[in-house]
Amino acid sequence: MAALSSLRSPLCSSLRQPRVRVGRGRRVRCSSRSSMAEDCLHALRLSEERPGTESYSSQKSGSDGEDRGVTTKNKKKNTLEELRWDHSFVRELPSDGTSPNFVRQVMKACYSRVSPSAKVKDPKLVAWSDSVAELLELDPAEFKREDFPLIFSGGKELQGSECYAQCYGGHQFGVWAGQLGDGRAITLGEALNSKNERWELQLKGAGKTPYSRMADGLAVLRSSVREFLCSEAMHHLGIPTTRALCLVTTGDDVLRDMFYDGNAKMEPGAVVCRVAPSFLRFGSYQIHAARDDSKLVRLLADYTLKYHFPDLPDEEELEIKINEQDGQISKNKYAAWFVKVAESTSCLVAMWQAVGFTHGVLNTDNMSVLGLTIDYGPFGFLDAFDPKYTPNTTDLPGRRYCFANQPDIGLWNILQFGNTLMAAGLLTQEELQYGLNRYADTFMVHYQQNMTKKLGLKEYNKDLTSKLLSNLAFDKVDYTNFFRALASVNLTEPITEDTLVPLKSVLPDISKERKKTWMDWLSLYREKAEGISDESRKAAMNKVNPKYVLRNYLCQSAIDAAEAGDFSEVRQLLEVMKRPFDEQPEVEKKYARLPPTWAYRPGVCMLSCSS
Numbered sequence: 001m002a003a004l005s006s007l008r009s010p011l012c013s014s015l016r017q018p019r020v021r022v023g024r025g026r027r028v029r030c031s032s033r034s035s036m037a038e039d040c041l042h043a044l045r046l047s048e049e050r051p052g053t054e055s056y057s058s059q060k061s062g063s064d065g066e067d068r069g070v071t072t073k074n075k076k077k078n079t080l081e082e083l084r085w086d087h088s089f090v091r092e093l094p095s096d097g098t099s100p101n102f103v104r105q106v107m108k109a110c111y112s113r114v115s116p117s118a119k120v121k122d123p124k125l126v127a128w129s130d131s132v133a134e135l136l137e138l139d140p141a142e143f144k145r146e147d148f149p150l151i152f153s154g155g156k157e158l159q160g161s162e163c164y165a166q167c168y169g170g171h172q173f174g175v176w177a178g179q180l181g182d183g184r185a186i187t188l189g190e191a192l193n194s195k196n197e198r199w200e201l202q203l204k205g206a207g208k209t210p211y212s213r214m215a216d217g218l219a220v221l222r223s224s225v226r227e228f229l230c231s232e233a234m235h236h237l238g239i240p241t242t243r244a245l246c247l248v249t250t251g252d253d254v255l256r257d258m259f260y261d262g263n264a265k266m267e268p269g270a271v272v273c274r275v276a277p278s279f280l281r282f283g284s285y286q287i288h289a290a291r292d293d294s295k296l297v298r299l300l301a302d303y304t305l306k307y308h309f310p311d312l313p314d315e316e317e318l319e320i321k322i323n324e325q326d327g328q329i330s331k332n333k334y335a336a337w338f339v340k341v342a343e344s345t346s347c348l349v350a351m352w353q354a355v356g357f358t359h360g361v362l363n364t365d366n367m368s369v370l371g372l373t374i375d376y377g378p379f380g381f382l383d384a385f386d387p388k389y390t391p392n393t394t395d396l397p398g399r400r401y402c403f404a405n406q407p408d409i410g411l412w413n414i415l416q417f418g419n420t421l422m423a424a425g426l427l428t429q430e431e432l433q434y435g436l437n438r439y440a441d442t443f444m445v446h447y448q449q450n451m452t453k454k455l456g457l458k459e460y461n462k463d464l465t466s467k468l469l470s471n472l473a474f475d476k477v478d479y480t481n482f483f484r485a486l487a488s489v490n491l492t493e494p495i496t497e498d499t500l501v502p503l504k505s506v507l508p509d510i511s512k513e514r515k516k517t518w519m520d521w522l523s524l525y526r527e528k529a530e531g532i533s534d535e536s537r538k539a540a541m542n543k544v545n546p547k548y549v550l551r552n553y554l555c556q557s558a559i560d561a562a563e564a565g566d567f568s569e570v571r572q573l574l575e576v577m578k579r580p581f582d583e584q585p586e587v588e589k590k591y592a593r594l595p596p597t598w599a600y601r602p603g604v605c606m607l608s609c610s611s
Contacts, residue, residue: 075194077139080151083191085160086198089278090189092303094296095164096210104210105179108293110284110300111164116154116186117207118218118271121251123149126225126567127574128246129232132275135243137193149248153271154186154206161188161201165209166279169287170365171416173400179287180365181211184219187279198277198307201245205271218254224270225559225570227376231274233550233577234373239351240344241373242276247570259393259608268563276372278308282417283365289420297424305337308370312336322434335431338421342414342435344371346442349410354450355549356382356479358403360392361609367413378607381549383595384476385469391552393608411439453544454483456537461528467521475510478594482506483545487538491526495519505594546580547592552607553599554591 078084089111096109106112128143142148150156165182172180186209188201204227205219224247231244250269257264280300288296305312312318312333320330320339348371352359359366360378368374380391387404395401401409418432427435448460455464472482488502497515499522500507507518529537554573561569576584576591584591599605 075137077141078137079139080142080145080148081159083136083138083160084193085162085189086192087162087189088198088303088307089166089187089200090162090164093300096167098210101208101210103208103212106167106181106210107291108296109167110296111166111187112210113163114165114186114209115157115163115207116203118154118205118250118269119252120150120153120155123153123155123251124249124567125149125152126221126247126249126270126562127228127570129244129574131232131235131578132243132245135193135197135275136191136199136245143246148246152203152246152273153248153250154203155250158188163188165211166284167211167287168281168283168365169290170281170283170363171286171413172363172365173395173398174412176290177363177365178290179211180283181287182209182279183212183215184209184217185274185279199275200278202274202276202279203271204274205250205269216254218250218269219271220254220256221249221268221270221562222258222559223377224272225562226379226555227272227274229555229558229570229573229577230376230379230550231272232574233580234357236578237355237546237549237580239355239357239373240348240371242274242279242368245273245275247272258603276368276374277370278304278368279374280304280308280369281365281374282367282369282413282420283363284369285424286364286416286420289423294424297420298426301334301337301421301424301426304369305333309337309340312340320431320434322430328430330428330431330434332427332431334421334426335428335435338418338427338431338435339438341369341371341417342439343442345410345414346439347371347446348373349406350443350446350450352406353403353447354454355546356385356403357549358382358389358391358401359406360390360395360401360607362401362406362409362413364413364416367410367417369417377609380552380605380607382479383551383599383605385472385479385482386476387473391606393602393606396606407443411436414439450544453540455525455528456487456532456541457528458532459528464521464524464528467524471517471521475507475514478506480546480549481592481594483541484547487541487545489522490534491522491529491537492534495522495526543581547583547588548576548580550577551595551599552604553595556599556604 093110094108096106096112099113101114101117125143125148130140133140147156151158163186165186167179167181169178170180171177184206185202185204186206188203190198190200192198205224206217208217228244228247231241234241235243248271250271252269253266254269255264256267285297285300288300313336315331315333318331318333318336320335322328322330345367358380359373360380361375366375378392380389382389382403388399388402390396390399390402392401399405415436418427418435421427422429422432451465452458452460472479485503485506489499497519500515500518503518558569558573576587
């Protein structure tokens with residue numbers, strides 16, 4: 001992992017409030033990516049809503065009954081054949097009408113009908129999520145069915161399903177890439193539970209589609225383990241995310257060049273069943289706007305509002321004050337929706353900053369309109385704190401998607417989404433400007449509230465936060481372990497070297513000069529924590545600072561075992577990640593320790609998009 005080159009970098013030494021600056025032309029443009037990244041790299045978003053903790057917010061669309069405090073024990077559990085399907089996407093939106101499955105440009109359509117086609121020899125169930133089954137009100141006994149792996153590898157049709165692949169485009173690394181689409185993800189359909197929550201089931205790695213381009217439509221076990229585990233780990237951290245019902249191997253090998261260096265090899269094939277209220281992305285609308293099909297942009301927007309934003313007020317009741325100075329009011333439902341997407345995206349990115357999560361591939365086709373984390377590729381949680389960290393080898397030249405840049409990239413992506421709606425006549429420039437401003441304002445509100453909680457304080461202090469992040473970067477301190485250790489520091493007495501003892505595990509072998517720097521910071525921290533007992537501060541901090549995150553080396557250990565036919569480590573890791581804020585002393589030495597030396601080798605701390 002690269003180290004920060006200089007303590008005097010503005011990335012760490014200047015922690016100003018973020019700003020949004022946009023141009024005044026018809027097509028609104030962002031200011032330089034560096035501004036918000038430098039100002040907000042440390043934005044740490046924690047929520048107030050998760051039951052039993054004060055950490056991250058519950059997923060807004062379709063939280064499971066257990067997380068929402070809803071009793072589900074007495075509800076009927078369904079077999080796969082009893083799932084209640086409602087295929088709204090294929091019912092209300094246009095298909096391309098071509099039945100043969102071949103790679104092509106799909107025009108004037110939102111999807112193509114296609115069935116799974118991955119070769120399946122002897123599929124095996126690697127892991128599953130009981131809590132996702134609970135969302136679907138699926139009987140957990142279904143996981144034990146002999147044909148379950150066959151169904152969820154795509155080898156056997158799921159009764160009631162209507163399979164399709166979605167059409168979308170996107171900006172990749174800041175450049176418009178044209179048609180992309182579900183190149184290896186095939187949706188089975190939308191299942192409704194007894195609360196009428198809509199859950200789309202999708203098989204990732206199930207075979208070629210019209211959008212596969214030059215690829216084979218398949219996935220390997222390596223990347224599938226990562227997607228399955230991180231989908232569930234992020235949920236249990238309280239971060240909005242797509243979910244994963246199960247992971248199965250296909251029994252067939254897939255050829256992959258992991259580092260794009262000409263050394264391809266055969267790897268075990270696998271399929272993940274992803275679950276979300278919808279897999280609509282910014283790119284789902286962009287592709288039609290790019291083709292000057294404003295009618296289809298509007299049709300897709302209306303569908304989205306109907307099924308996924310039903311709580312937006314009617315236009316008669318709607319009132320958005322888009323300009324405080326002149327009192328300009330908008331009653332545009334699409335503007336209200338855009339603001340909602342901007343705010344939820346802002347909150348999501350801020351949550352990533354909170355736990356040190358770097359997505360790695362924040363292209364516009366990887367941005368959910370529901371504010372969910374989507375498409376887990378070369379992601380990574382920070383080990384040593386490095387604002388420039390990117391887990392994606394493809395991103396290395398410019399580090400566009402590094403940890404520090406995520407807030408600005410989120411803004412840039414929102415801008416592209418807004419430009420799409422404006423090109424289709426659904427937004428005015430003033431409404432777009434307002435949505436961009438709401439992104440920045442929302443981000444900072446959550447930053448200030450939640451950095452305060454992360455430190456166990458009552459009020460946000462900019463100077464304290466700025467100096468802390470500078471120190472973390474300079475000494476390459478483990479981001480996750482530091483905040484758990486800080487909770488145990490004694491602030492009742494004046495700061496001495498003994499005060500540093502609880503931090504010894506995260507500040508090993510620092511010089512006398514650095515010890516003084518940390519003691520000075522602790523003195524400032526002690527001053528700001530006046531009136532808060534150590535006991536209450538520790539309890540509050542441990543509710544918002546996870547002890548366990550899905551570090552890349554933990555994933556790799558599970559992958560190595562799974563590729564050898566042992567799935568127990570994948571399942572054990574899933575169990576640990578279900579309780580990230582708990583001490584779990586029985587697994588602490590294995591799952592909460594600092595990364596070993598081998599964790600920094602290529603293919604572990606950094607990965608390519610090859611999957």
